[in-house]
Amino acid sequence: MVHHLITDKSQQLKAPYLKLYSVASPNGVKVTILLELLGLEYYVQKIDLNDKAEQKEPWFLKMNPNGKVPTLETVNRFGESTYISESAAILFYLADTYDLKRKFSLGGGSPFCYEQLEWVFFQSSELGPTTSQLFQLISNSPEKVDDIKKYHDKFVRLLGVLEEKLKRTGTGFIVDEHLTLADIAIFPWLGLTTLPEKLTFTEEIKQFPLVEGWIKRIQGIEEVSRAQNIPPR
Ligand SMILES: N[C@@H](CCC(=O)N[C@@H](CS)C(=O)NCC(=O)O)C(=O)O
Numbered sequence: 001m002v003h004h005l006i007t008d009k010s011q012q013l014k015a016p017y018l019k020l021y022s023v024a025s026p027n028g029v030k031v032t033i034l035l036e037l038l039g040l041e042y043y044v045q046k047i048d049l050n051d052k053a054e055q056k057e058p059w060f061l062k063m064n065p066n067g068k069v070p071t072l073e074t075v076n077r078f079g080e081s082t083y084i085s086e087s088a089a090i091l092f093y094l095a096d097t098y099d100l101k102r103k104f105s106l107g108g109g110s111p112f113c114y115e116q117l118e119w120v121f122f123q124s125s126e127l128g129p130t131t132s133q134l135f136q137l138i139s140n141s142p143e144k145v146d147d148i149k150k151y152h153d154k155f156v157r158l159l160g161v162l163e164e165k166l167k168r169t170g171t172g173f174i175v176d177e178h179l180t181l182a183d184i185a186i187f188p189w190l191g192l193t194t195l196p197e198k199l200t201f202t203e204e205i206k207q208f209p210l211v212e213g214w215i216k217r218i219q220g221i222e223e224v225s226r227a228q229n230i231p232p233r
Contacts, residue, residue: 003035003230006045015079018042021063022070023049024233026128026188027087031070032230033184034091036223038098046231088124091181105181112176119165119174119182123189127162130154131189135199155201159208162186166210172217183218191215194228 006019013019020035020042022028035042047054047069054060056067064071064085071085072093084093095105106116134151137144165174174182190205205212218224 002041003032004041004043005231006043009045013043013075015075016077017075019073019075020044020070021047021060021073022231023047024194024229024231025069026131026192027068028070029188029192029227029230030087030185031072031090031094032227033188033224034094034099034104034181036227036230037104037179037184037221038094040094040098044231086124088120088181088185091120091185095181104179104184106176110176112180115175116180116182120185122161123182123185127155127158127186127189130158138198139196152204156204156207159190159204159211163208163210166214172214174214179218179221183214187215187218187224188228191219192228193219193225194233 018035018040020028020031022031022044023046024032032044047060049055049069055064055069060071061067063073063083066085068085070087070090071083072090074082074084076082084090091105095102096107099105102110106113110116130151134148134155137148137151141147162174166172169175171177173179174186190201190211205215
């Protein structure tokens with residue numbers, strides 16, 4: 001709920017605290033959606049991925065050897081830090097630590113716990129990489145029409161898979177009867193209103209009415225719309 005944007009990187013913060021190193025990309029927004037829904041207080045440091053490539057600097061690689069955002073730093077009351085990266089892993093960490101009433105996630109006690117895991121993996125290993133390739137090609141190599149078609153076809157197929165899953169669940173959510181980590185992980189790849197027009201695929205999504213309705217439902221959540229601009233673009 002309360003996030004503090006770090007502008008002075010040498011600022012001393014009072015432990016304990018949470019600090020997110022991120023940008024407002026789909027992988028980053030997955031995490032800010034959950035932080036906002038949980039109403040947690042946290043710091044955010046925007047990472048310059050382009051000009052400075054801060055994610056590849058030694059201080060960043062110490063936190064995440066893979067050199068990618070988002071990374072979450074948890075500082076305990078003794079000032080000791082632990083780091084976690086991979087947006088999906090951060091979601092599970094936050095849910096297991098702070099969503100104890102399981103309002104936005106499913107725990108081991110739920111019969112749908114592994115279904116939630118399945119659909120978070122669907123995002124991490126299928127929808128995310130496919131959509132990310134498609135975004136990169138359209139933005140940076142518009143002349144590669146064959147590659148764009150290949151990834152576009154894959155993307156549309158995955159929309160069909162999601163449509164079928166929403167039909168089978170029948171509740172308006174991907175798993176179970178309420179928002180879970182599956183919805184939070186998948187939504188930013190399809191429903192960010194901050195993306196440039198050419199990356200929104202509105203016409204494709206219209207072919208899948210359950211997906212379209214699900215996107216609109218999640219876009220209507222106040223915390224979700226706030227999360228899309230943390231840190232500001
Ligand atoms: N599998 C990772 C992917 C993270 C990722 O690709 N992050 C992008 C921004 S969305 C990044 O840091 N790109 C800069 C780079 O690869 O150097 C996750 O889910 O967190």
